[in-house]
Amino acid sequence: MRFAWKHKDLLGIEPLTAEEITYILDAARAFKQVGERTVKKVPSLRGKTQINLFIEPSTRTRTSFELAATRLSADVINIATSASSLVKGETLKDTARNLEAMNADIIVIRHSAAGAPHFLAARLKASVINAGDGAHEHPTQALLDAFTIREKFGRLSGLNVTILGDVLYSRVARSNIWLLTKMGAKITLAGPSTLVPRVFEQFGCRVTHDIEEAIRDADVINLLRIQHERQRKTMFPGIGEYAALFGLNQERFARAKPTALIMHPGPINRGVEVDSEIADGARSVILQQVTNGLAVRMAVLFLCTGGKL
Amino acid sequence: MSAVPLMDAAALDRALTRMAHEIVEQNPAADALAFIGIRTNGVPLARRLADKVGAICRCAPPVGELDIGMHRDDHGLRAELPVVEPSHIPFDVTDKTLVLVDDVLFTGRSIRAALDAIMDFGRPRRIQLAVLVDRGHRELPIRPDFVGKNVPSARRERITVRLAETAGRDEVVLEK
Numbered sequence: 107m108r109f110a111w112k113h114k115d116l117l118g119i120e121p122l123t124a125e126e127i128t129y130i131l132d133a134a135r136a137f138k139q140v141g142e143r144t145v146k147k148v149p150s151l152r153g154k155t156q157i158n159l160f161i162e163p164s165t166r167t168r169t170s171f172e173l174a175a176t177r178l179s180a181d182v183i184n185i186a187t188s189a190s191s192l193v194k195g196e197t198l199k200d201t202a203r204n205l206e207a208m209n210a211d212i213i214v215i216r217h218s219a220a221g222a223p224h225f226l227a228a229r230l231k232a233s234v235i236n237a238g239d240g241a242h243e244h245p246t247q248a249l250l251d252a253f254t255i256r257e258k259f260g261r262l263s264g265l266n267v268t269i270l271g272d273v274l275y276s277r278v279a280r281s282n283i284w285l286l287t288k289m290g291a292k293i294t295l296a297g298p299s300t301l302v303p304r305v306f307e308q309f310g311c312r313v314t315h316d317i318e319e320a321i322r323d324a325d326v327i328n329l330l331r332i333q334h335e336r337q338r339k340t341m342f343p344g345i346g347e348y349a350a351l352f353g354l355n356q357e358r359f360a361r362a363k364p365t366a367l368i369m370h371p372g373p374i375n376r377g378v379e380v381d382s383e384i385a386d387g388a389r390s391v392i393l394q395q396v397t398n399g400l401a402v403r404m405a406v407l408f409l410c411t412g413g414k415l
Numbered sequence: 416m417s418a419v420p421l422m423d424a425a426a427l428d429r430a431l432t433r434m435a436h437e438i439v440e441q442n443p444a445a446d447a448l449a450f451i452g453i454r455t456n457g458v459p460l461a462r463r464l465a466d467k468v469g470a471i472c473r474c475a476p477p478v479g480e481l482d483i484g485m486h487r488d489d490h491g492l493r494a495e496l497p498v499v500e501p502s503h504i505p506f507d508v509t510d511k512t513l514v515l516v517d518d519v520l521f522t523g524r525s526i527r528a529a530l531d532a533i534m535d536f537g538r539p540r541r542i543q544l545a546v547l548v549d550r551g552h553r554e555l556p557i558r559p560d561f562v563g564k565n566v567p568s569a570r571r572e573r574i575t576v577r578l579a580e581t582a583g584r585d586e587v588v589l590e591k
Contacts, residue, residue, distance in 0.1 A: 111496050132498065136482060139501035145535040148485035178485075405499075408485070412496045 111409050115227040115234040118243035119284040127285060130405050131253050137408070138401035140177060150408055151180035156212040157205055158184045160237070164216055166372055166396065167237050167246075171214045174403035180212065202226050212407060215239075233410040241275050246406060247371050248281035250399040252289065254391050255326055257398070258367055263290030268320050270352065271330035271379055274301045274341070278371045279330060283309050296320030297330075297352055300341040317352050321362045328369040329354060329379045345378055354380045367391050417591050421566060421574070424585035427547070430563035431460070434545055435467035437561050442512055445472040447540065449511045451479040451504065453529050456518035459580035460547055464516060479504035481515075486528035502532065509537035514561075518576040520546040523557035548587060550574050 109129050119127070140148055156175040160168050168184065175182045198217075202225075205213055214235045215223050220242035227234035238244040256262055267286055273279040273295050283306075286293050293311040295302050296319075307313050314320050321327055332348065342348065354368075359381075368380070368390040376382050385392060422430065442448050448468065452461030458480045465476045484499035515529055526544060533539065545561040550568040566589065568574060573590040577583075 109496055109498055110494070129498070132500070136484070136499040136501045140485070140535075143535055144537060148535070149531065150485045150487075150490050408490075408499070409496060412490050412493065 111412065114410055115223070115236075116245050116406050116410055117223050117227055117234065117236045119245045119248050119281045119288070120243065122288070124288045124290075127249070127252070127288060130249055130402070130409065131256060133405040133409060134249070134253050134398070134401045137177075137404035138398065140404070141397070141400060147177050147179060149179045151175065151178040151211075151411060154178075154180040154211040154411060155209065156180045156182045156214060156407070157208075157210045158182060158237075159201070159205070159213055159215045159217075160184070160186055161215070161217045161222070162238065164237070166399075167216065170396070170399045171235070171237060171246075171403055174400050174407055175212070177400070178404055178407055180407070183210075198222060198225060199229070202229055206230050206232065212411060233407075235406060235410065238277055241277050241280070243281045243284075244277040244371075245281050246399065246403050247278045248285040249406070250395055250402040251278075251282055251328060251369060251371070252285050253398045253402050254369065254395050255367065257394075258391065259325065262286065265291045265325040266294065266323050267291050267326040267328060268294045268296060268324040269328045269330065270296050270317065270320060270354065272301045272332050272342075273297055273306060273330065274303065275333050276330050282328065283311060287311075294320050294324065298343055298348070300343075317354075318358060318361060321354070321358065321366070324362060324366050326367045326369060327354065327362065328371075331371065331373065332375055332378055345375075349378050353378060354384055356381060356383060359384050365389075369395060371395070419589040419591065420586065421548070421589050422564060422585075422587040424579075427563070427585045427587065430547065431463050432467055434561045434563055435464055435471060438464065438468055438514060438543075438545065439471050441543070441560070444512075445474050445476070447510070447512050448474075448476045448514065449479065449506055449508070450476055450514050450516060451481050451508075451529075451533065453515065453517045453525060454480060454482050454500065455581065456576050456578055457481070457516045459578050460518060460545075461514075461516035462580075464514065464545060477506040479506065479508075481529055481532055483525060483528040483532050486532045488524060488528065502536075504536050507537060508533060508539045510540045512541045512543065513539045514543050514545050516545045518547050518578075519574050520544075520549045520557075520559055520562075521552055521574075523553045523555035526557050527555050547576060548574055 212233045216237040220240035223236035295311050370392045450461040450465045452458035465478045469475050480503040482500050482502045484497040543560040546559045547563040549562045550566045
């Protein structure tokens with residue numbers, strides 16, 4: 107079987123079709139198996155160079171992209187904020203030109219400005235992978251969430267997925283909304299009205315500010331991290347109040363479906379978005395998300411570099 | 416484009432039966448034998464060969480399915496990408512005699528990729544190669560141990576193997 111994959115870059119979920127999303131998720135199954143073997147490495151990207159350009163701090167995503175590239179036999183260079191010339195005043199365009207001059211084949215970028223990956227992709231021959239741009243998109247996170255859900259339920263369509271928390275500032279939420287609606291899942295967004303405004307109904311989501319109503323029929327509860335770094339005082343009620351009104355505790359979770367999955371993109375603020383007993387409990391797939399993230403990123407790197415464009 | 420039939424269902428079955436006997440002859444210790452089919456067409460062929468070998472030596476050699484998509488040497492050069500799937504090798508390959516099975520042997524590049532892919536699962540004692548059709552034009556120093564039919568062909572011709580399991584009928588045709 108063959109499939110015509112036509113993208114050199116992965117900039118977001120929005121431009122992808124349901125068929126392309128399915129293709130990535132199917133390929134990721136094969137890459138997950140590579141991680142379970144004695145030799146956890148395949149030669150697909152031998153001789154290719156990947157540069158991880160993380161202008162915003164990240165441990166999990168950067169490590170995951172680094173390990174994914176290593177398992178595909180690519181060479182990886184990490185450029186972190188503090189060490190980069192950007193702090194010395196270099197523009198993103200000049201950084202990009204320099205990366206191009208080093209013949210990088212893949213650039214994985216995380217940036218606080220929405221659209222930064224698109225800016226690079228339009229200027230570079232290299233494959234550009236968006237590892238999170240501002241509050242815009244974080245496509246590989248949505249793909250790994252979808253992979254994890256599909257692994258548990260065998261499908262995405264028809265499932266009730268509740269995304270709980272700081273939706274307004276969350277690129278994870280946006281990518282998840284794009285992906286899940288394309289795949290036919292039903293989305294409920296919940297949280298404080300300042301962080302979950304009604305305008306999200308335009309995406310085809312249900313919006314509620316009542317957490318108990320939000321989780322009652324949920325097959326999947328995806329908890330978002332409270333992003334202290336992006337909060338403004340006027341928007342956020344305060345940690346104690348948030349935990350009391352919107353945190354997922356044992357009492358609330360007891361009223362959810364017994365089969366409901368608990369997901370979290372990490373890092374967890376224990377006792378704020380979710381109680382430790384639930385995060386570490388039997389319904390939690392938080393660590394499986396990390397494992398699956400590696401497989402999904404391998405698939406994305408493989409596909410974006412694989413075609414003759 | 417015209418199609419010349421090379422093998423019908425009966426000829427294909429006879430070829431596989433003969434290959435099974437040759438495999439048993441060359442491997443007296445049949446209990447250490449295992450078959451690995453290269454997706455897609457190698458898999459049903461591997462199952463058929465394993466059944467025939469099993470009937471001859473009254474044993475049940477295990478069969479694995481190998482995906483070589485990640486080990487190919489043309490990554491970045493193809494217009495279309497393969498659909499990669501997990502390999503399924505339900506036994507330990509270490510110290511086994513593996514019979515690697517594919518439908519058509521052409522340049523040898525798929526076999527090179529398959530050999531590398533197998534080594535990721537362990538260290539077999541020996542690997543032998545069984546192909547239904549050898550059409551020549553090798554680009555690598557690879558030769559088959561068991562061949563169903565040798566078909567001299569021109570480079571631009573296509574050889575299509577259809578199998579009952581995937582295409583509803585058994586046949587091999589040469590398309591000019």
